[in-house]
Amino acid sequence: MLIFILKRLGLAVLVAFTVSFISFSLLFMAGDPAAALAGETASGEDIESIRKLYGFDRPMLVQYGDWLISALQFNFGESYYFRLPVSSLIVDRLGVTMTLGVCGITFALLTAVPLGVAAAIRPNSIIDRVALFLSVAGQAMPSFWFGLILIVIFAIQLGWLPPSGASSPAHFIMPTIVLGYYAMPAIMRLTRAGMLDVLSSDYIRTARAKGAPEGRVLFRHALRNAIIPVVSLAAVQMGFMLGGSIVVESIFALHGAGFLAWESIARNDLPTVQALILVFSMFYIVFTFLADVLNAWLDPRMRSS
Amino acid sequence: MENPLLSVRNLTLDIPVGGGTLHAVRGIDFDLMRGETLCIVGESGSGKSLTSLALMGLLGKTIRRSADRMDFDGTDILTAKPRAMRALRGDRMAMIFQEPMTSLNPAYTIGDQLTEALLLHKSVGREAARERAIELLEKVGITAARSRLGQYPHQLSGGLRQRVMIAMALMCEPELIIADEPTTALDVTIQAQILRLLYDLGREMNMAMILITHDLGVVARVADKVAVMYAGELVETGPATDVFNTPSHPYTRGLLRCIPQPGKTERGSTLGTIPGIVPSLIGDVQGCAFRTRCPFAQAECKADIPRREEGTHMFRCIHPDGKRHAEEEVTA
Incomplete structure (x- = not known):
C-alpha cells in the first residue's frame, strides 16, 4: 500500500511540473507580454523598457526557473490590474470557491449515488425513469440558464433565497444546487451501470447463498465494488468544480477564484491567470491522487498493481 | 421410516422469453435422506443448475417456480418467506458454485468472507468465528491457514479459491450442501482432489449432498x-448401483458409452458420442424430448411417456431394453 502511494505521489509530482511549465508558457502564447503590459498607446521604447524591467528579454527557460522557484514559495508576482500580490488575491477568493466546490460535490454525490443505486435495483421502474429524466435534464440544461431560472423562482418570485452574494450560508444554496446538478448525471449513470454490473456477478450470488440480508448484499457487497469508478469520476468533477465554477460564480456574484479567473482573463492580467491555472491544476492533481488512494483502499487488487 | 431431509415433487421452472415460455425444468421429483449423496448428471442446458438455484431460493426474478412439494426438513421452501429462506441459506443449506474465480468478493479478505455466514447465523464472537475459519481452512487442506485470513481473493489460485468456497459453505455445518459443478473451472490435476475432499468432508459431517456434474466417473465413485x-x-x-448396472433410458446408456470404463472399454476403441443437439424447450414440449437423438425412437415416443418404476429405480422410456420395434422405422 505504501509503495503504491509513493508511486502515485511520484506520478502526481511529475504531472504537476508538466502543468506548471504549460501554464507558464501560456504567457508567451498569448502574445507579447511586454506589449500587453505597456498598453495600447505605448511607444516601442516604452515596450522595450518594460520588457527589461519585467525580465521578458531573458531566455524562456531561465524565466521559467525563476517563476517556478517563486511559485513554489507561493509567490506569483503582482497582479497587473490590482497591483497586489497574486497569492493574496487568490487566498482571499479561494474560501468561497472551496466552500462552493465542497458543497457542490457533496450535493451531487448525495443525490446521484442513492438515485443510481435505486435505479439499478429496479431497472426500468418508475424510479429508474425519474432518475434517467433528471440526469438527461441535468446534462441538457446549461448552468447559466438553470441558475437564472432558480433565481427567478426562489429569489424573485418566492423571495426565499438571496439572489446573489456570499455573505451567509443561504447564499450558497442555489449555487450549490446549480453546480452539483451539473456533476450529478454522470455520477448517477456510472453508479447505476456499476451496480447493475456488480449485482449480476457471481460473488453477489455467493453473498445471497450465505443468507445475507438484502441491505447487506446491496451496500456491503455490491456498492463497495460499484463505487470504485465513481470515486475517480467524483475526483475529476471536484477538480472541475474548484476550477470551473466560473459560470456559477458569475451568475450568483460569488467573488471566488472562478470569478477572479474570469475578471483576469478579461483584463489580460496574465500573472493572475497563470497562477490560477496552476492552482486549479494542482487541485485536479491532488484530488486525482486522493481518489487513487481511496480506490486502492476500496479495491485491494489495485494496491498490488 | 425416516423422513427425507429434502423432498421435491413436480418442480417446474418456466422462463418467459421473447417467443413464449422456456420450460427449463419440467416436473422433477426426488428425495434426499440425511447424509446421502445425490448426483445430478446431464449436459449443459438440461436444467441442473437452475434446479439447484431453485432449491436455494436464488433464482432470478423472471423465472417462475412451481411445485407440488418442496420440503426441507419440515419447512416448505416453496412458500417460505424471504426471511425464512435467508435463515436457512448459509446455515442449514449451503452452496458451492462453479466459478471459484468470480464467486468471492474481490474487496474483502478471505477471513471476512469466511466468517460472514457464521456471524450472520450463529451468535458467536468475531474471534471464535476466526478460529472456526482457520479450523476449516486446515480441513480443506490449506496450509498457513491463519495468515490466509488476511489475504484477498486475487492473491489465491483457482484451486485455493475453490477450497475457500468449500470451507465457506461448511462454516455453519449445513445439513445440505449443493455443489454445482465445483471442479469444472479447475485444472484437471486438482479436480479429483477437490471432489475427494468435498466427499470426505460430507461423510465426516454427515451432510446430504447434491452434486451436479458432467463427470460420470465421479458419479460412480461418490453417488448414493x-x-x-x-x-x-x-x-x-x-440408486447409483441400479442406474450404472441397468441403465434403462437410452440417454443414460449414451452417456455411459461416452466415458471409458476400466475393464470394459477396449484399448484403442472409439468412445461413444450422442449425435444431435438438445431440442428447444420454448413452447409446449410433447412426448419424449430425447426422441430426436434416440436410436430407438418410434411413433409412440411422441405421446406422453409414462414413468416406469422398478423399486426406487425410475425411468421415462417406453422401451427400456432398447429393442427397436421391427415394424416401425426410426421416426421423429
Missing part, C-alpha cells in the same frame, strides 16, 4: 443416488 436430467426432465433416477 443418481438423477439423469435431459432437457429439463429427470429421465432416469435411482
Whole structure:
C-alpha cells in the first residue's frame, strides 16, 4: 500500500511540473507580454523598457526557473490590474470557491449515488425513469440558464433565497444546487451501470447463498465494488468544480477564484491567470491522487498493481 | 421410516422469453435422506443448475417456480418467506458454485468472507468465528491457514479459491450442501482432489449432498443416488448401483458409452458420442424430448411417456431394453 502511494505521489509530482511549465508558457502564447503590459498607446521604447524591467528579454527557460522557484514559495508576482500580490488575491477568493466546490460535490454525490443505486435495483421502474429524466435534464440544461431560472423562482418570485452574494450560508444554496446538478448525471449513470454490473456477478450470488440480508448484499457487497469508478469520476468533477465554477460564480456574484479567473482573463492580467491555472491544476492533481488512494483502499487488487 | 431431509415433487421452472415460455425444468421429483449423496448428471442446458438455484431460493426474478412439494426438513421452501429462506441459506443449506474465480468478493479478505455466514447465523464472537475459519481452512487442506485470513481473493489460485468456497459453505455445518459443478473451472490435476475432499468432508459431517456434474466417473465413485436430467426432465433416477448396472433410458446408456470404463472399454476403441443437439424447450414440449437423438425412437415416443418404476429405480422410456420395434422405422 505504501509503495503504491509513493508511486502515485511520484506520478502526481511529475504531472504537476508538466502543468506548471504549460501554464507558464501560456504567457508567451498569448502574445507579447511586454506589449500587453505597456498598453495600447505605448511607444516601442516604452515596450522595450518594460520588457527589461519585467525580465521578458531573458531566455524562456531561465524565466521559467525563476517563476517556478517563486511559485513554489507561493509567490506569483503582482497582479497587473490590482497591483497586489497574486497569492493574496487568490487566498482571499479561494474560501468561497472551496466552500462552493465542497458543497457542490457533496450535493451531487448525495443525490446521484442513492438515485443510481435505486435505479439499478429496479431497472426500468418508475424510479429508474425519474432518475434517467433528471440526469438527461441535468446534462441538457446549461448552468447559466438553470441558475437564472432558480433565481427567478426562489429569489424573485418566492423571495426565499438571496439572489446573489456570499455573505451567509443561504447564499450558497442555489449555487450549490446549480453546480452539483451539473456533476450529478454522470455520477448517477456510472453508479447505476456499476451496480447493475456488480449485482449480476457471481460473488453477489455467493453473498445471497450465505443468507445475507438484502441491505447487506446491496451496500456491503455490491456498492463497495460499484463505487470504485465513481470515486475517480467524483475526483475529476471536484477538480472541475474548484476550477470551473466560473459560470456559477458569475451568475450568483460569488467573488471566488472562478470569478477572479474570469475578471483576469478579461483584463489580460496574465500573472493572475497563470497562477490560477496552476492552482486549479494542482487541485485536479491532488484530488486525482486522493481518489487513487481511496480506490486502492476500496479495491485491494489495485494496491498490488 | 425416516423422513427425507429434502423432498421435491413436480418442480417446474418456466422462463418467459421473447417467443413464449422456456420450460427449463419440467416436473422433477426426488428425495434426499440425511447424509446421502445425490448426483445430478446431464449436459449443459438440461436444467441442473437452475434446479439447484431453485432449491436455494436464488433464482432470478423472471423465472417462475412451481411445485407440488418442496420440503426441507419440515419447512416448505416453496412458500417460505424471504426471511425464512435467508435463515436457512448459509446455515442449514449451503452452496458451492462453479466459478471459484468470480464467486468471492474481490474487496474483502478471505477471513471476512469466511466468517460472514457464521456471524450472520450463529451468535458467536468475531474471534471464535476466526478460529472456526482457520479450523476449516486446515480441513480443506490449506496450509498457513491463519495468515490466509488476511489475504484477498486475487492473491489465491483457482484451486485455493475453490477450497475457500468449500470451507465457506461448511462454516455453519449445513445439513445440505449443493455443489454445482465445483471442479469444472479447475485444472484437471486438482479436480479429483477437490471432489475427494468435498466427499470426505460430507461423510465426516454427515451432510446430504447434491452434486451436479458432467463427470460420470465421479458419479460412480461418490453417488448414493443418481438423477439423469435431459432437457429439463429427470429421465432416469435411482440408486447409483441400479442406474450404472441397468441403465434403462437410452440417454443414460449414451452417456455411459461416452466415458471409458476400466475393464470394459477396449484399448484403442472409439468412445461413444450422442449425435444431435438438445431440442428447444420454448413452447409446449410433447412426448419424449430425447426422441430426436434416440436410436430407438418410434411413433409412440411422441405421446406422453409414462414413468416406469422398478423399486426406487425410475425411468421415462417406453422401451427400456432398447429393442427397436421391427415394424416401425426410426421416426421423429
